[in-house]
Structures are given as structure tokens and as C-alpha cells.
Amino acid sequence: MREIRVIGDPVLRTPAEPVADFDRDLRRLIDEMFEAMYAAEGVGLAGPQIGISRRLFVYDCSGRKGHVVNPVLTVDDAAEILDEEGCLSVPGRQTGRPLYAPTARAAGVSVAGFDRLGRPVRLKARGLLARCFQHETDHLDGTLYVDRLAKETRRKILLQTP
């Protein structure tokens, strides 16, 4: 089982490299990411979160499940929605469970990328799934949801991390 990296680990702050080879290793990696995500009861997981600095993520959110390799995010509806958001890589020191805070995200997005066989995929999402896609693509650029919080809220969250 792949270990989930926690805030403070430099890999979470490193912009990930594009995936170049759609080979068996990639397919195995995607399976391992699903395994790690489900074990941690997450709804999304990006490569850097298991120490793999590659541009891909998996998700199982709002009844939709899948993976996207080399995702490119487009905002379709820029209206800001404030809702509770957390991250497996930002756990509470005491609980080991994700810490949640109201985080502003665009209401609607599209993600274009590739599947595990290198076939193009394009997904449209609103609400929670749109939030998930924005959160996971952020991970690929070394950004964590806490970076998007108001200063005081961020401080409160960071005080509780390991």
C-alpha cells in the first residue's frame, strides 16, 4: 500500500511532470492510487500525494469515478462557491483525519486529458465534482487547498497539522 504524503513533504509543493508513457506501469500506478484513496476514505487523490510527481489523479465523487492523466482544467462557470473542503494530505495531528475549512471554488469546470490507454477524455462537472477536479489539479501544481483560505483560517488549520 502506498503511503499518503502529508503537508511538510516537499513532493506536495513540487509541480508534477507530465506522464509520458501510457504503459503497464501507469496502469499499475492508477490501480495503486485507487487502493490508497479508498483505504483512506478519500474522494480524490493526485500523484504527488503518494510521492509520485506525475500529472494524474483519481476520483470517486458524487457518484462519478475515474482517473485523468495530464489534466488541463478550464473554468466554465466562475461563480464562486464556498463549501467545506479537506485533503488527505492535510490531517489533524490528533485525529489523523482531514481538516476541513470553507474554501472558494468555481461552480463549473471542464477537465481535458487522457485515460490510462492514452485516449483523450473530457469531463464537465459542477458542484462537489467540480470542486474535486479543481482540488486535484491544484495538487499537480504544488498547491494545497489551505493556500486558498483566508489568512486567519489558514493559520488555524496549519496549527492543527503534524
Ligand code: NI
Ligand atoms: Ni488533496
